[in-house]
Amino acid sequence: MSSVKPPVEVADIDAAEIAALAARVKGPVLTSADEDYDAERTGYQLARRHRPDLVVGATGAADVQAAVAFATGHGLPMAVQGTGHASAGIAGSGGVLINTSRIAGVRVNAEAGTAWVAAGTRWDQVIHEAAPAGLAPLSGSYPGLGVVGYTLAGGLSLLSRRYGYAADHVRSLDVVTSDGRLRHVTVDSDPDLFWALRGGRDNFGVVIGIEIDLMPVGTLYCGGLQFPGERAAEVLAAYLDWTATVPDGLSSSIAQMSYPDAPVFPPELRGREALHIRIAYSADVLADADRLVAPLRALGPTDDTLRELPYTEAGSIYNDPPFPGSIEAGTALLGELDADAVRVICAEVPPQTVLPHLFELRHLGGRLAHPPAVANAVGHRDARFLFNVVSRRERADIAEIRPAHRRILDAVAPWRTGGRLLNFMNGEDAGAQVRSAYDPADYRRLTEIKAVYDPGNTFRLNHNIPPAGPLDPEASSGYCD
Ligand SMILES: Cc1cc2nc3c(=O)[nH]c(=O)nc-3n(C[C@H](O)[C@H](O)[C@H](O)COP(=O)(O)OP(=O)(O)OC[C@H]3O[C@@H](n4cnc5c(N)ncnc54)[C@H](O)[C@@H]3O)c2cc1C
Known part of the structure; x- marks a missing residue:
């Protein structure tokens, strides 16, 4: 009991x-x-x-x-x-x-195409150590993210439409479980724990190091196309049509934001709202890249930075700010988006003068939609888009941010799958809504594995998965949205 x-x-x-x-x-x-x-x-x-x-x-x-x-x-x-x-x-x-920030380090095994990465290591270190061998990790839009936290929650990479989630390419983990034991966890040694750690994040122990696959990627065709904010409806509609035509190697997203009046931004867009289509195309041969992006270029962007770049420069695509901040975010996974969705998003995403924010749609599908070679707990592989809205408290009043984010998320309800990606989940959603990161049967299995490896729920100051118990109401599966 x-x-x-x-x-x-x-x-x-x-x-x-x-x-x-x-x-x-x-x-x-x-x-x-x-x-x-x-x-x-x-x-x-x-x-x-x-x-x-x-x-x-x-x-x-x-x-x-x-x-x-x-x-x-x-x-x-x-x-x-x-x-x-x-x-x-x-x-x-x-x-x-x-x-864990002091436990840092990377060992690349070029022959095996793998890297062993210590708990506190950031992606930029792995990217730079893998590059001389012509290899790249499944890192995200911002190379300053931690490898382990990102990967244990899934890890949506610039290369994910080609290769899948980062969690799909973990070979082994060294983890300290709640009993204080250091375990080397593989699919053969502890199949349940191996499944749960890859998606269940910090609910099962402290990961000391992780062995990951590296991909044979040296160069990307990448960058951005930017448009003035007043063209939102036309550009968003064209972008969505275009995503239905692209190959799996082509990852992209579209964001709306406002730029400060600073020289680092394109002159025509300084101090204005802008739409930014970000592109990362990876293929054995990049010769068809210009042809693939031609429909977007035909829209006449104000700014065009698309070109071939080494993967070591991939952080320049999103150019996420490296400085800390007070970030509030809302997130949802969406299915296919139609003309109604474009109309609703354009009508409901507030002008920057009302709420400074970044709204983005990241294109999913491709390899993300396939089960990995070795099953893991990452859910919702059928989602087509990731919807994020992000505001910094430095630029907006918290009393305005949360209701505004809620209104936007409510407005896109007809296209929501009911799921979320754990990596993009708001702190406010912790606890009751954690289960929305998982398919219901997987959530149930996670609670059962939690009951084996952390029966006292020691690891609970997190997006918590409670241990299953006969009288534990939390153990029932299903979304709480
Ligand atoms: C600017 C920006 C860009 C982003 N872009 C992407 C993206 O492209 N793709 C994507 O998937 N996500 C993205 N994210 C989300 C990001 O992946 C998550 O915030 C992720 O949790 C960051 O992991 P971290 O280790 O850097 O952070 P932390 O806050 O240190 O850790 C995050 C979580 O992981 C757990 N964790 C960390 N280390 C360990 C460990 N050793 N053992 C067990 N648990 C651990 C922590 O308990 C915590 O719950 C982005 C976030 C930001 C701020």
Whole structure:
């Protein structure tokens, strides 16, 4: 029978035990009384920051094992943070936070076409170490993201329409589970845990390192086409028609945003709303690239940066801001979009003067729609588009942002699949709506695997998957939308 235990706080724990933990761990062990506490708990996302009782700056597996054993032993909840990019963040209060940023490093095996990547490593390091061998990882639009957090939640790459999710290309993981054990997890050693970690993210342990496939990609045909915001209806309709015609190697998205009046932006679009079609085309031979994008070029973009670039320059396609901020985001997966959808999106996405925001549609399908060679927990492979709306609190009032995002998401309800991608999920959606990241049967299986590997739900300061139990109402599957 499941029972609810009273919450435990570090204040209830003997100071000598905390001192003993600090003596075992090579990295810092800090409380809010310590000067470095804020720096240790803070990542890219500032809207919601973890406020742990203890933060452990782990330097390797032994530090993580000590921290996990301490938390489990005292019934404290845990959170994990690499770069702190978690899209609109989920922040834990109390408990123990493990910061993995010191556990960084990459080993490329060019012959096998793989890389072993340590927990705190960012994609840019992998990209640069893989490039001399003519290889590229399944990294996303922004190379500053952490490899492990991104991959464990699925990982939608610039190359995903050609190769699938990043989680589809994980060969093995080293993970510390809630019992403090360091396990080398493969499909043969622990098939259930291997399935669950690839999609279930931080619900099953702290990943110390991950072995991933690299792809034979050295060069992309990529960049952007930009248009003035007043052409939104025409350009969005043409873009959607065009996506139905492109090969799997062609990934793209369309975004609407406003540009500051700064020299870094195209002169005609400075200080104005703009539409930005972003393109990343990967194929063995790129000779047909100009022909493929011709229908978009025929629209007469104001700015055109499409050209061949080495994969090491792929971050320039989206040019996501590298500086931290207070990000609020809403997200949904959509099916096929028709003329009505274009009309609704253009009518309901508010002008930038009302709410500064970035709205985007990322084209899915291609290899993303196929099951991976080794099954994992990543769901909703039939979705056609990812819809995101993002605002920075620095530019808009929080009291305006949330209702505006909600209105936009409600407006596109007829095209929503009911699912979401975990990587783009808002902190506000944590808990009750986590199950919307999974197919119902997979969610049920995740709760059952959680009950085996983390029966006390130690890893719960996250987008939580609770352990299944006979009387646990959370264990029932289905969407909560
Ligand atoms: C500018 C920007 C661009 C983005 N572009 C893309 C994109 O193209 N494709 C895409 O899929 N996503 C994208 N995202 C979303 C991004 O993938 C998620 O925010 C992801 O969670 C970031 O992982 P992280 O490790 O960098 O962040 P963190 O906040 O450090 O971690 C994210 C989550 O992963 C867990 N985690 C981290 N390390 C470990 C570990 N060692 N063991 C267990 N759990 C761990 C954490 O507990 C946390 O829940 C983008 C986000 C931003 C801000």
